[in-house]
Amino acid sequence: xxxxxxxxxxxxxxxxxxxPPPRPDxxxxxxxxxxxxxxxALTARRRLVRLWAYVGVAAAAVLxxxxxxxLLHNGGEGAGAPAPTGANPPVALGTPRRIPFxxxxxxxxxxxxxxxxxxxxxxxxxxxxQPPVFVPATADNxxxxxxxxxxxxxxxxxxVEQVTDGQKQGWDTDLLELAPGLQWVxxxxxxxxxxxxxxxxxxxxxxRVYHDVIIQxxxxxGFRTGVTTVYNNDYDNSSGLGMGDDMEYVEDYRGxxxxxxxxxxxxxxxxxxxxxxxxxxHYVEVExxxxxxxxxxxxxxxxxxxxxxxxPLAD
Amino acid sequence: MTVGPTxxxxxxxxxxxxxxxxxxxxxxxxxxxGNAAALAVLYRRHLPAVWRFAFARxxxxxATVEDxxxxxxxxxxxxxxxxxxxxxxxxxxxxxIARHKIGDVxxxxxxxxxxxxxxxxxxxxxxxxxxxxxxxxxxxxxxxxVAEVLDALPEDQRMALEWKYLDKLSVRDIAxxxxxxxxxxxxxxxxxxxxxxxxxxxxDTR
Numbered sequence: 001x002x003x004x005x006x007x008x009x010x011x012x013x014x015x016x017x018x019x020p021p022p023r024p025d026x027x028x029x030x031x032x033x034x035x036x037x038x039x040x041a042l043t044a045r046r047r048l049v050r051l052w053a054y055v056g057v058a059a060a061a062v063l064x065x066x067x068x069x070x071l072l073h074n075g076g077e078g079a080g081a082p083a084p085t086g087a088n089p090p091v092a093l094g095t096p097r098r099i100p101f102x103x104x105x106x107x108x109x110x111x112x113x114x115x116x117x118x119x120x121x122x123x124x125x126x127x128x129x130q131p132p133v134f135v136p137a138t139a140d141n142x143x144x145x146x147x148x149x150x151x152x153x154x155x156x157x158x159x160v161e162q163v164t165d166g167q168k169q170g171w172d173t174d175l176l177e178l179a180p181g182l183q184w185v186x187x188x189x190x191x192x193x194x195x196x197x198x199x200x201x202x203x204x205x206x207x208r209v210y211h212d213v214i215i216q217x218x219x220x221x222g223f224r225t226g227v228t229t230v231y232n233n234d235y236d237n238s239s240g241l242g243m244g245d246d247m248e249y250v251e252d253y254r255g256x257x258x259x260x261x262x263x264x265x266x267x268x269x270x271x272x273x274x275x276x277x278x279x280x281x282h283y284v285e286v287e288x289x290x291x292x293x294x295x296x297x298x299x300x301x302x303x304x305x306x307x308x309x310x311x312p313l314a315d
Numbered sequence: 316m317t318v319g320p321t322x323x324x325x326x327x328x329x330x331x332x333x334x335x336x337x338x339x340x341x342x343x344x345x346x347x348x349g350n351a352a353a354l355a356v357l358y359r360r361h362l363p364a365v366w367r368f369a370f371a372r373x374x375x376x377x378a379t380v381e382d383x384x385x386x387x388x389x390x391x392x393x394x395x396x397x398x399x400x401x402x403x404x405x406x407x408x409x410x411x412i413a414r415h416k417i418g419d420v421x422x423x424x425x426x427x428x429x430x431x432x433x434x435x436x437x438x439x440x441x442x443x444x445x446x447x448x449x450x451x452x453x454x455x456x457x458x459x460x461v462a463e464v465l466d467a468l469p470e471d472q473r474m475a476l477e478w479k480y481l482d483k484l485s486v487r488d489i490a491x492x493x494x495x496x497x498x499x500x501x502x503x504x505x506x507x508x509x510x511x512x513x514x515x516x517x518x519d520t521r
Contacts, residue, residue, distance in 0.1 A: 010508050013515065014480035016454065017461040019370035022362070022381065030385050031358055035351050037392045042349045045396060154411025157390060159397045179415055180422070279422065 104168045104204050104253050104284070116209045116250055116276055120235050124207070124250035133259050135196040135289050142195075143268070143288035147188040152178040156280065160185060168201050168255075168285035175203075180279030182212065182239045186269040187286060192219055194262045195290040198230070200270060201255035203282045209248050210281070212239040212273035215258055217265035230260045239273050255285075264293055338494045340400035347396055357405070358388060360492070364406055364477050365413050371462040372417050374455060379420055387413040407470035464514045472507035479504060 115124050148160040157177035163185055167174045178185070189195075195217060202210050212234040218227045232244025249256060268288055272281045337356065345353030365387055369380045390412050398408070465473045471493055478484040478492065490500035 010476070010511055011480050013457070013461055013511075014476055016457040017367060017371060017465070017477075018481050019367045019375075020377075022366055022384070026381050027362065030388060031355060033385070034354055034358055034388055034392050037389055038346065038349070038351065038354055038395070041393060041396065154408060154414070156412060156415040158394060162397070180418065 103255075104201065115207060118209075118248070120233070120248050121209055122247045122249045124252075126252065130254065130257055133197050133257050136194075136291060138295075139194075139196050139289045139291050141287045142189045142193050142290050142292070143187050143286055146190055148185055149188075150176075150178060150185045151183045152281075155179075163187065163283045163286050166285070168204065174284050176283045178281040178283075180274060180281075182271060182273040183281045184269050184271045185283055185286070186221075186223075186267055187288060188221070189266050189268065189288060189290070192264055192266045192293045193288075193290040194264050194293060194296060195260045195268070195288055196262055197289040198258045198260055198268060198270075199255055199285075199287040199289070200258065201253075201284040201286075202251055202272065203275070204253045204284050207250050207252050208275050208277060209250055210272045210275045211248065212241075212271060213246075213248070214239065214241055214244065214271040215260075216269045216271070217260070217263055217267065218269070219264075219266050221267055223267070223269055226265075228263055228265065230263060231258050234273075239271065241271065262290075338491060339405040340494060343395065343398055343400040343405065346392075347398075347400075354392070361406055361409050362388075363482055364474065365409050367477070367481070368410055368413050368462075369417060371458050373420065374459075383413055383416045383420065386416050390416075404470045404474070406474045410470075460515070460518060464511060464518065467514050468507060468510055471503050472510060475500065475503045476507045476511060 117123075143164045144166055146164050148163045150160045155176055155178055158175050160176060162174060162176050164187060176185070198215060200213075200215075202208065213231065214229060214234055215231040216223060216227050216229050218225070220226055229242065229244075231246055232242065233246040233248045234241060234244045235248070237243040268286075270283075270286060274281060339357070339360075342353050342357045342360075346357060362384070365384055366380065369383045369387075370377075373379050373383065387409060391409055398405075465476070468476070475489055475493070478489050479486075484492070486497055486500050486504065489504070490497045493500055493503065495503070
């Protein structure tokens with residue numbers, strides 16, 4: 001059948017696309033299931049709001065006690081400032097500070113699996129810390145709440161905004177799932193920045209190796225010019241972006257810190273091509289530690305990027 | 316229970332078929348606020364398109380179509396709080412989820428390597444003309460080709476055609492669903508028909 005220039009032919013062809021209607025009991029069953037799902041989602045959200053309210057009250061109480069203590073011990077002068085001691089000299093403005101960098105909780109959501117191994121995979125141990133990464137004291141997470149785009153316009157699960165929303169507990173609501181195969185997410189830092197470290201959580205609930213992890217930076221949003229590759233573990237160039245010298249790695253809830261040595265760019269693009277469990281690509285959170293280029297004045301001192309300790313492991 | 320449009324139009328009851336005047340953005344806001352009636356309207360509104368989409372690509376394997384459609388709507392409800400009401404086509408988003416769910420099905424089947432039987436059995440059952448042995452095949456081929464043509468169209472054109480010719484909606488209702496004026500909806504329909512014919516004929520002559 002061909003579609004000639006009248007409306008009836010379009011109507012006829014569209015008629016061929018019609019499907020037999022779904023069973024009424026299926027329709028009703030699914031409708032009821034959706035209502036239950038919505039109620040569950042709203043309940044979880046209400047619990048989260050209550051939890052944050054409790055946290056806020058507790059934080060306010062701790063702050064009030066701290067201010068009171070400072071007033072008592074400093075005679076009302078310099079309230080709120082740390083009390084100087086011999087071991088810890090007074091802190092002045094501009095002095096290096098620790099970067100606030102937290103970890104999600106460890107999860108044991110799945111059947112424990114053997115640690116993935118292979119000739120291209122780094123040896124993994126839950127007890128081994130990642131090597132320390134040092135960043136300037138003034139560096140901060142520039143990616144937080146910045147614009148994110150992706151190669152998959154309709155993610156299977158989640159929304160691209162979640163990549164920089166600060167939520168990284170690895171709950172279902174924190175996860176972005178992109179289509180199978182080679183995919184990327186891209187973060188616009190808003191302005192060119194000296195990037196010192198990028199921290200990536202692909203997946204939190206279990207150990208995983210993601211294939212062809214490639215991290216690039218550029219000042220060109222389309223990544224056509226001025227592209228610098230800061231990490232590439234595509235050892236066989238199966239993704240066609242060039243062969244990488246870096247090793248594949250087993251990722252757990254601690255994510256992965258990539259040192260980038262102050263490379264200057266506005267955009268960060270992170271590639272992957274499935275993982276050892278399935279062909280999809282996932283992101284829980286990405287943090288980019290750096291300083292806006294225009295804010296740089298002189299060579300800032302370096303401090304270690306501190307990672308908070310996770311809760312003790314359960315057997 | 317009512318859902319309040321945000322453009323000054325009066326709120327309307329979420330009755331059985333009165334929901335044509337409520338935009339998707341209105342519905343998303345209401346669902347995000349916990350309105351179960353709005354969820355039911357949203358579901359009723361978009362179920363046909365998602366069902367047809369899955370049915371055409373799974374060749375009438377009804378059991379799998381039900382699985383895919385269920386997973387699609389459940390995933391959508393779980394993510395509804397993250398959805399921006401004005402952030403794009405809700406129908407397109409749902410179809411996108413369904414597309415990926417279907418991709419998962421195909422991948423699973425490829426791994427099992429036992430497919431074929433399930434796909435072949437169902438299309439023959441759904442064929443209208445049981446007397447003509449070639450009819451099921453032709454119907455399946457036409458459906459597949461129309462599905463490919465629809466996939467090639469912009470999302471608003473695709474939905475306008477489905478709503479017009481399969482769901483039998485008026486231009487006014489289509490305009491409301493698209494969040495556009497009636498004139499704009501007519502233009503979209505005109506362009507959709509034109510693009511549909513051209514794309515279909517181009518594929519037909521290959």
